[in-house]
Amino acid sequence: MISWGVGGNRxxxxxxxxxxxxxxxxxxxLRLTHNRAEAEDLVQEACLRAFxxxxxxxxxxxxxxxxxTIMRNAFLNRLRRAGRExxxxxxxxxxxxxxxxxxxxxxxxxxxxxxxxxVLHGDVDRALRSLPLVFREAVILAxxxxxxxxxxxxxxxxxxxxxxxxxxxxxxLLRQALGQFARERGYSRESG
Amino acid sequence: xxxxxxxxxxxxxxxxxxxxxxxLGAATHIADCSGCRxxxxxxxxxxxxxxxxxxxxxPAEFRAGILSRVRRSARMAVLRPWLIVPLAAxxxxxxxxxxxxxxxxxPLVGELVxxxxxxxxxxxxxxxxxxxxxxxxxxxxxxxxLRVTVPxxxxxxxxxVGARIDVANERKAAYVLYEKGRTLLSVFMVPASGRDADxxxxxxxxxxxxxxxxxxxxxxxxAWSDGRAVFGLVSMLDYEALLQCADRLRAERAxxxxx
Numbered sequence: 001m002i003s004w005g006v007g008g009n010r011x012x013x014x015x016x017x018x019x020x021x022x023x024x025x026x027x028x029x030l031r032l033t034h035n036r037a038e039a040e041d042l043v044q045e046a047c048l049r050a051f052x053x054x055x056x057x058x059x060x061x062x063x064x065x066x067x068x069t070i071m072r073n074a075f076l077n078r079l080r081r082a083g084r085e086x087x088x089x090x091x092x093x094x095x096x097x098x099x100x101x102x103x104x105x106x107x108x109x110x111x112x113x114x115x116x117x118x119v120l121h122g123d124v125d126r127a128l129r130s131l132p133l134v135f136r137e138a139v140i141l142a143x144x145x146x147x148x149x150x151x152x153x154x155x156x157x158x159x160x161x162x163x164x165x166x167x168x169x170x171x172x173l174l175r176q177a178l179g180q181f182a183r184e185r186g187y188s189r190e191s192g
Numbered sequence: 193x194x195x196x197x198x199x200x201x202x203x204x205x206x207x208x209x210x211x212x213x214x215x216l217g218a219a220t221h222i223a224d225c226s227g228c229r230x231x232x233x234x235x236x237x238x239x240x241x242x243x244x245x246x247x248x249x250x251p252a253e254f255r256a257g258i259l260s261r262v263r264r265s266a267r268m269a270v271l272r273p274w275l276i277v278p279l280a281a282x283x284x285x286x287x288x289x290x291x292x293x294x295x296x297x298x299p300l301v302g303e304l305v306x307x308x309x310x311x312x313x314x315x316x317x318x319x320x321x322x323x324x325x326x327x328x329x330x331x332x333x334x335x336x337x338l339r340v341t342v343p344x345x346x347x348x349x350x351x352x353v354g355a356r357i358d359v360a361n362e363r364k365a366a367y368v369l370y371e372k373g374r375t376l377l378s379v380f381m382v383p384a385s386g387r388d389a390d391x392x393x394x395x396x397x398x399x400x401x402x403x404x405x406x407x408x409x410x411x412x413x414x415a416w417s418d419g420r421a422v423f424g425l426v427s428m429l430d431y432e433a434l435l436q437c438a439d440r441l442r443a444e445r446a447x448x449x450x451x
Contacts, residue, residue, distance in 0.1 A: 010266055011262050011263050011265075011266035014262060015259065015262070019255075019258070019259070019262070022250050022255060022258065023247070023248070023249045023250050025250075026248070026249070026250035026254070027247065027248050030248065040254055043250070043254075043258070044257070044258060044261065047258050047261075047262065048261060048262065048265060051262050051265060051266075052265070052316070055316075055319055055320065055321075119241060124241070124242060124245050125245075139242075142207070143239060143242040143243070144242055144243070144245060146243070148207075148209065149204075149207070149209050164203060164204065167203060167207075168203050171203075171238065174242075175238065
């Protein structure tokens, strides 16, 4: 009368549909938290939460974006609890500060090809770490994990136009930071 | 497309996010403009640099830990305190509406009580969790094409937990779960078959309507049929509370039928 096998089927389905994205979640958690123990904690929380709400996941829709959304919410809750780097404040302040920077510095005539060759292992992560969270998360999702604009918008819960401007600014900052590392090593004469 | 327009599209172009017309316009532009071509090339190289970053995997031990937590939580879903502890301590009111119920040989309420006990033991007895009755009604409509009245018992301190689709004798039945404190209330709605279900129990009259009450395995049940469906409420709540809930469900259903 009652199907006792339901629990087992559900976890098997979850493993097949959701846990195939565990590596992507783990990598991104590392880049969000900069801390292995915290990242593992976060991914675990996100996975268990996702499993608990798996009945809400609409099969056929994008599971990866759904998981990233859950993980991001868990992450923001943690930040809120810890009173750290609040996204709301962070985003508007950082976005408006960068408005000026990026407006006055179009990506023109930067000797980027030179420093692209000199980027060392770990540079990108180091540069990412210097980005305000609001840009860092957009770049991680789009450029490191390959989500498209629509998926990023879903995860960040914002319009596609906002995704585009955050990506443009995030990439600009990232380039600046990488150019800086290259200059420190004496590879590049100047940067934009 | 001129240089200024192209540069506005630069990121979307390199990200492959432009529509067909814009992509063609951009491609035509950079075929003739080496400055913009270089810009696009640089952007592309930058993307590649980012994509080339080492793709670290979750450590095997960590992955195994997650797997076992998920599996354990799935097993817990089958053996959850809800009713194990509650047999003594928790009162659960389940309103189950069984839709089509064909075979009447076994008393329906016995089956409903068994379901109530079984669901109370799983971690998430509700397949769809929501405390919003309209959401739950919509879920039944979309999920099983069932028109189900989900009564509001919140004035009595009975909170809507969620719902699930049940199968009684291979037919769909609606199951709505409520709780009052730690006491569950199951409401089952089963579509009526040709003849009246053999509900069994003691006939009582409450506010002008007849109900059948029965105690089974320590749970109280109130059942009735309105000709279209058979309703069964199962809980450890007292009969007075159950009859109130039954009356309310009847009234809301009659109300909806008028709409």
